Amino acid sequence: MLEASDLECRRGARLLFRALAFQLRPGELLRVAGENGSGKTTLLKILAGLLVPDAGEVRWGGAPIRSLGEEYARQVAFVGHAPALKDELSAAENLAAACAIAGAPASGGAAAEALARFGLAADAVPVRRLSQGQRRRAALARLALSPAPLWLLDEPFAALDAAAARVASELIARHVSAGGAVAYSTHQEAAIPGTAQRVLDLA
Amino acid sequence: MTAALRALLWRDLLVALRRPSDVATALLFFVVVASLFPLGTGAGPNLLREVAPGVIWVAALLSSMLSLQRLFAADHADGTLEQLVLGASPLGVAAAAKVLGHWLVSGLPLVAIAPAIALQYDLSPRLYGTLALSLLLGTPVLSLIGAIGAALTLGVRGGGVLLALLVLPLYVPVLILGAGSVAQASAGLAPDAQLELLGALLAVSAAFAPWAVAAALRIAME
Numbered sequence: 001m002l003e004a005s006d007l008e009c010r011r012g013a014r015l016l017f018r019a020l021a022f023q024l025r026p027g028e029l030l031r032v033a034g035e036n037g038s039g040k041t042t043l044l045k046i047l048a049g050l051l052v053p054d055a056g057e058v059r060w061g062g063a064p065i066r067s068l069g070e071e072y073a074r075q076v077a078f079v080g081h082a083p084a085l086k087d088e089l090s091a092a093e094n095l096a097a098a099c100a101i102a103g104a105p106a107s108g109g110a111a112a113e114a115l116a117r118f119g120l121a122a123d124a125v126p127v128r129r130l131s132q133g134q135r136r137r138a139a140l141a142r143l144a145l146s147p148a149p150l151w152l153l154d155e156p157f158a159a160l161d162a163a164a165a166r167v168a169s170e171l172i173a174r175h176v177s178a179g180g181a182v183a184y185s186t187h188q189e190a191a192i193p194g195t196a197q198r199v200l201d202l203a
Numbered sequence: 204m205t206a207a208l209r210a211l212l213w214r215d216l217l218v219a220l221r222r223p224s225d226v227a228t229a230l231l232f233f234v235v236v237a238s239l240f241p242l243g244t245g246a247g248p249n250l251l252r253e254v255a256p257g258v259i260w261v262a263a264l265l266s267s268m269l270s271l272q273r274l275f276a277a278d279h280a281d282g283t284l285e286q287l288v289l290g291a292s293p294l295g296v297a298a299a300a301k302v303l304g305h306w307l308v309s310g311l312p313l314v315a316i317a318p319a320i321a322l323q324y325d326l327s328p329r330l331y332g333t334l335a336l337s338l339l340l341g342t343p344v345l346s347l348i349g350a351i352g353a354a355l356t357l358g359v360r361g362g363g364v365l366l367a368l369l370v371l372p373l374y375v376p377v378l379i380l381g382a383g384s385v386a387q388a389s390a391g392l393a394p395d396a397q398l399e400l401l402g403a404l405l406a407v408s409a410a411f412a413p414w415a416v417a418a419a420l421r422i423a424m425e
Binding site: 050076 | 217218289
């Protein structure tokens with residue numbers, strides 16, 4: 001269970017949020033809402049342990065994530081603004097490397113299947129040649145192979161077309177119904193049908 | 204964890220392989236700089252033999268610095284660095300794998316090509332072994348120390364110049380020991396002391412530099 005207590009974050013002189021407290025239990029879906037610049041990305045990065053809040057702390061299973069280190073990192077799948085893809089490698093090579101680095105190596109067949117689900121072929125075309133939406137799909141395909149119970153997704157639907165957005169939301173819905181926890185940010189209302197979600201409004 | 208490191212190293216090598224111009228630039232720079240000196244200083248064989256160890260080592264040092272900036276910059280820009288922090292292996296170990304990858308494509312080719320450069324300086328063939336060995340021990344230290352600078356200047360505007368100012372002074376011991384070992388050998392003495400000190404530098408920097416790199420990377424992510 002993820003637990004945030006009394007989080008505060010400033011960017012320079014500007015206060016993004018303060019006294020922010022919430023819990024995210026297994027099987028829960030949390031949408032982080034708010035206008036541009038309200039701190040959605042910052043909050044998700046704090047939850048992932050990539051940023052340190054100015055005050056407060058994030059706990060996983062009761063222990064502060066700072067003290068858990070890699071043990072916590074293994075519980076988290078984070079998809080940020082940047083797709084974390086290498087332009088020179090193909091989508092399949094990128095996916096295989098990303099899974100192995102995250103500590104959950106995937107077989108070639110499983111990687112091809114995950115890519116196919118997002119309508120990408122496991123061929124040798126370097127990511128450099130793919131469109132923005134296709135890169136996004138390749139980045140999200142990582143989720144289909146991730147064993148991590150906690151998913152933190154920053155604008156997962158940005159640049160996706162309707163079909164790919166549906167695949168992504170199905171993936172999220174399935175993860176939640178299987179007992180996983182997801183926190184994601186988006187501008188779209190009700191992007192994930194059929195799953196109850198809580199909304200955390202930073203505005 | 205070892206699978207994760209293998210994948211990380213393999214990916215870096217694959218990226219370097221698909222973009223050979225980066226590797227070629229550093230290597231060509233080394234060859235060109237080392238080749239300019241005989242043209243500039245005149246072709247007196249005695250003078251050339253005398254300056255050879257220092258010139259070759261300075262050229263290797265500058266060439267290794269040339270590629271440092273790219274060490275983490277691409278990972279920082281495309282989000283890979285975030286995934287490394289959230290990876291299965293401690294960030295320090297992942298940083299060590301990155302540095303190893305950097306050395307394999309930027310340092311090791313210098314070691315291989317150094318005897319060919321030494322030929323231009325009419326260095327006696329019995330010194331090739333010492334020269335190659337000193338570079339083999341010294342260039343990984345350059346990569347390790349340089350990685351700290353590269354991580355510290357990550358995302359800083361004008362980081363290239365700052366990186367040079369930060370890292371070059373720290374390269375001085377490696378330069379003195381590396382060039383000194385070859386000079387010692389050319390004087391007919393055993394270069395063991397210099398090479399052993401280079402080895403000690405390598406051991407110490409390999410043990411500590413990756414953790415400094417990891418700390419600097421965490422700061423750069425903020």
